[in-house]
Amino acid sequence: MMEVIKNKEFGGERPLFDIHNTRLENVTITEGESGIKCCSNIEADNCRFIGKYPWWHVDGSLITNCYFEVGSRSGIWYSNDMIVRDTVIDAPKLFREMNNVTIENVTFNDADETFWKVKNLKIKNVTLHEGTYPFMFCENVHVDGLVSDSKYVFQYCKNVEVHNAKITTKDSFWEVENVTIYDSELNGEYLAWHSKNVRLVRCHITGEQPLCYAENLVLEECTFGEDCDRVFEDSDVQADIIGSITEVKNPRTGRIVADSIGRITIDASVRKPADCKIIQRNEQ
Numbered sequence: 001m002m003e004v005i006k007n008k009e010f011g012g013e014r015p016l017f018d019i020h021n022t023r024l025e026n027v028t029i030t031e032g033e034s035g036i037k038c039c040s041n042i043e044a045d046n047c048r049f050i051g052k053y054p055w056w057h058v059d060g061s062l063i064t065n066c067y068f069e070v071g072s073r074s075g076i077w078y079s080n081d082m083i084v085r086d087t088v089i090d091a092p093k094l095f096r097e098m099n100n101v102t103i104e105n106v107t108f109n110d111a112d113e114t115f116w117k118v119k120n121l122k123i124k125n126v127t128l129h130e131g132t133y134p135f136m137f138c139e140n141v142h143v144d145g146l147v148s149d150s151k152y153v154f155q156y157c158k159n160v161e162v163h164n165a166k167i168t169t170k171d172s173f174w175e176v177e178n179v180t181i182y183d184s185e186l187n188g189e190y191l192a193w194h195s196k197n198v199r200l201v202r203c204h205i206t207g208e209q210p211l212c213y214a215e216n217l218v219l220e221e222c223t224f225g226e227d228c229d230r231v232f233e234d235s236d237v238q239a240d241i242i243g244s245i246t247e248v249k250n251p252r253t254g255r256i257v258a259d260s261i262g263r264i265t266i267d268a269s270v271r272k273p274a275d276c277k278i279i280q281r282n283e284q
Contacts, residue, residue, distance in 0.1 A: 022039075022041070083104075086105045137156050142160075189208045192214055192217070244260040
């Protein structure tokens with residue numbers, strides 16, 4: 001049986017320290033620090049978090065229909081086995097150094113430094129606004145439904161699968177490894193630079209100089225915006241492109257097929273083996 005705490009306010013420092021097997025309903029954690037800390041098996045429904053660091057070192061959590069105010073920065077750290085649903089988060093720097101986290105139907109209105117060093121992360125129907133570097137150093141991530149205008153998303157990540165995303169930023173997926181993205185819109189400069197084992201399936205790509213310095217890059221049935229120039233520079237790539245692409249520049253090796261290519265630039269700076277096959281379907 002879980003103890004139930006209803007319709008109460010807690011403030012100050014560590015008001016709910018070391019509680020276990022407890023459900024919070026319509027509870028407010030007011031000004032102060034470390035409202036819920038060093039706990040296990042905690043549920044929170046229709047709760048409000050105002051003070052700093054409200055949820056640290058908690059093992060086993062269910063958070064539903066809650067609101068994290070701006071002041072609850074760095075709000076959820078070092079907590080494993082967590083589910084968060086139907087919640088609005090206005091504070092930055094949540095979810096750091098955690099394992100086994102599920103986030104569903106959640107809006108982040110300041111996603112600055114959110115999701116750092118999280119392993120085994122599941123994201124469904126999530127919106128990220130503002131801020132920089134969400135998903136830094138994450139591993140084993142599954143995304144289905146993401147809208148993000150935060151800057152520099154998914155840097156230095158490993159083992160990521162993304163479905164149905166709209167990402168508007170620059171430097172996304174920088175130096176990632178083992179990433180597959182399906183049916184998504186990827187907008188912004190310098191997409192997936194210095195990456196390894198990235199696969200894009202039915203994606204639309206816009207922005208300057210995408211997909212450069214990549215190793216074992218694969219594109220299947222992807223499309224490009226007109227602003228995509230100097231694509232694939234110094235990359236090892238296998239690409240099947242639907243429609244046209246503005247410019248392909250100095251791919252290192254592989255095979256690129258597109259309906260048409262506005263400009264192919266191969267100059268003295270191309271790196272060996274310099275044997276990439278570039279094919280325009282309309283000229284076959």
